[in-house]
Amino acid sequence: MAILQKVVRQALCNPWLHAAMxxxxxFDTKGVRMSGKHHMLAVAGIFLVTxxxxxxxxxxxxxxxxxxxxxxxxxxxxxVIGGYYFLKGSRPAKIFLTVMAAxxxxxxxxxxxxMLSDGQLPIGLFIMLLAVLTGYCFHALQLSKALKAEFxxxxxxxxxxxxxxxxxxxxxxxxxxxxx
Numbered sequence: 022m023a024i025l026q027k028v029v030r031q032a033l034c035n036p037w038l039h040a041a042m043x044x045x046x047x048f049d050t051k052g053v054r055m056s057g058k059h060h061m062l063a064v065a066g067i068f069l070v071t072x073x074x075x076x077x078x079x080x081x082x083x084x085x086x087x088x089x090x091x092x093x094x095x096x097x098x099x100x101v102i103g104g105y106y107f108l109k110g111s112r113p114a115k116i117f118l119t120v121m122a123a124x125x126x127x128x129x130x131x132x133x134x135x136m137l138s139d140g141q142l143p144i145g146l147f148i149m150l151l152a153v154l155t156g157y158c159f160h161a162l163q164l165s166k167a168l169k170a171e172f173x174x175x176x177x178x179x180x181x182x183x184x185x186x187x188x189x190x191x192x193x194x195x196x197x198x199x200x201x
Contacts, residue, residue, distance in 0.1 A: 057171025060161045064168070065104040067154055068118060072100030110175030115162060122159035126152050
């Protein structure tokens with residue numbers, strides 16, 4: 022076990038892998054954390070890819086004359102929309118993704134365990150991997166302070182942009198109404 026830990030530590034400390042680090046310092050495995058931006062990109066990426074795969078599978082089924090599961094297709098579209106608006110800083114999107122991550126992680130874990138116990142090792146392990154990924158999403162959405170800080174920053178920017186766009190719209194309406 023100690024040899025494995027040493028090999029992993031040496032692989033993580035490889036200066037060639039981290040040549041672009043600030044000040045040319047080596048990689049320190051203690052205290053290394055993902056930034057809020059990276060958590061947001063990871064969570065949104067997982068949901069965007071999951072949604073895109075669901076949408077593509079529905080399109081393929083339609084192309085071959087089969088009817089796709091409407092709930093799966095709708096949730097895939099919702100994943101893509103939720104991931105997009107989450108990156109912009111939308112609070113309803115964050116709540117939606119948090120609920121979906123919790124439900125998906127639980128459901129995928131149960132299905133994965135049942136498949137593993139049934140002897141279907143490859144697909145069971147794949148579904149358990151999906152459960153771990155969605156579990157990470159839930160953890161990041163609920164517990165990551167870095168993600169919360171980045172999300173709050175983006176949320177404020179999103180609200181300001183939305184307010185400015187609404188003000189421009191009302192100004193245009195007012196100018197258009199007074200010009201008649």
